Amino acid sequence: MNMQQSPVFEETYRRYLADLNRIDIFARADLLGLEPGEGFLRVPLYGREYHVSPSGISDPSGRAVTTAVRVVLCKYLLTCPSELPPLSERLVTYREFRDAGPLVSYFTTNTNKIIETTFAGNVPLLLERALAMGGTVLDSETYDLALQFHALPKIPVLLNFNDRDDLFPASASVLYRASAECFLDMECLAITGTLLAGRLISPGTL
Known part of the structure; x- marks a missing residue:
């Protein structure tokens, strides 16, 4: 099965959105170098900007956002450490x-x-x-x-x-x-x- 098209992904995305509601995503903005908007964070993925908020993820240009992309963006904010460790260049x-x-x-x-x-x-x-x-x-x-x-x-x-x-x-x-x-x-x-x-x-x- 194509992992990105698995029906489990939609369930995972909904669960991650619930998790985003339990954290302050804006506290992660400076740490990750993200720009906040009105109620959302601007997160670039391969140069394409997405708006991420606890209520959902959208593409400001109006393009559809695949569930796989939504899952990645949610997980990126959820996994962000409270403090950046020394980052290996290896x-x-x-x-x-x-x-x-x-x-x-x-x-x-x-x-x-x-x-x-x-x-x-x-x-x-x-x-x-x-x-x-x-x-x-x-x-x-x-x-x-x-x-x-x-x-x-x-x-x-x-x-x-x-x-x-x-x-x-x-x-x-x-x-x-x-x-x-x-x-x-x-x-x-x-x-x-x-x-x-x-x-x-x-x-x-x-």
């Missing part, structure tokens, strides 16, 4: 997170492999799509294209891509800071990967 793959085990296959299939198959032989299109969603190009002598995105404030995501050649197929690797687990659980962190892939292959969706 980069890790999803597999390297302590509790990632059960979701590694899901992440690989729905993130790395989709990016590889979609953009093999078309690095210029990957670059175009990445820049359109706020990605920045990093210097690299190892990869054909190295990119950085911001899934959420405090959660940068790196995408390294090598195109196919006569010997090897295209390969994509997605990296997070080790400190990302301070802000999201493994399920929601996996969804940030699938959202990245989804928005690269289908701009304007998700």
Whole structure:
């Protein structure tokens, strides 16, 4: 089953909204670098702004918000520590997170492999799509294209891509800071990967 389309997600979202009503979400604004609005917080997810309040989550541009996105945004505020711990700059793959085990296959299939198959032989299109969603190009002598995105404030995501050649197929690797687990659980962190892939292959969706 596609985790993002599971009916359990709607139930999870409703439960998280109830949890948001029990906390002061605005107390987390400065800690996370979020801008408060009138009764809501402005939370950017891969450069797209959402309005988050205990009564619900909306897209100010009028686009539909998937339940998966709602769950991630709720969990981001609920998981936020009361004080920021020292944030590691060390980069890790999803597999390297302590509790990632059960979701590694899901992440690989729905993130790395989709990016590889979609953009093999078309690095210029990957670059175009990445820049359109706020990605920045990093210097690299190892990869054909190295990119950085911001899934959420405090959660940068790196995408390294090598195109196919006569010997090897295209390969994509997605990296997070080790400190990302301070802000999201493994399920929601996996969804940030699938959202990245989804928005690269289908701009304007998700």
